[in-house]
Amino acid sequence: xxxxxxxxxxxxxxxxxxxxxxxxxxxxxxxxxxxxxxxxxxxxxxxxxxxxxxxxxxxxxxxxxxxxxxxxxxxxxxxxxxxxxxxxxxxxxxxxxxxxxxxx
Numbered sequence: 026x027x028x029x030x031x032x033x034x035x036x037x038x039x040x041x042x043x044x045x046x047x048x049x050x051x052x053x054x055x056x057x058x059x060x061x062x063x064x065x066x067x068x069x070x071x072x073x074x075x076x077x078x079x080x081x082x083x084x085x086x087x088x089x090x091x092x093x094x095x096x097x098x099x100x101x102x103x104x105x106x107x108x109x110x111x112x113x114x115x116x117x118x119x120x121x122x123x124x125x126x127x128x129x
Contacts, residue, residue: 039103046106047087049113050080056121065120076116083109 056062057073057080066073083105090099 039106042106042110043087043102046109046113047084049117050083050087050109053077053080053113053116054084057116062120065123068123069119076120079112 054077057066057076062073086098086105087102089095090102
């Protein structure tokens with residue numbers, strides 16, 4: 026069995042991406058549960074719980090990958106970071122910043 030390790034600049038880029046995605050997921054959990062966001066979730070099709078569950082699952086996966094060092098979970102976190110970043114950008118554009126400043 027081969028043992029692959031990330032070293033050098035690739036390691037720092039992947040690590041930075043994981044940290045950014047983790048921070049945005051934690052922000053998304055608390056932001057989606059704010060009472061101020063209730064009116065915004067009425068206007069869009071999906072429920073706030075869709076975002077909260079996905080973000081919470083990601084935060085738990087990141088914590089499990091760091092604390093328990095389970096290789097399968099660590100691989101899921103590494104390979105799933107770009108997908109999770111896309112979901113977080115959708116949340117930011119649909120809920121947090123719904124209108125462009127160019128339209129105003």
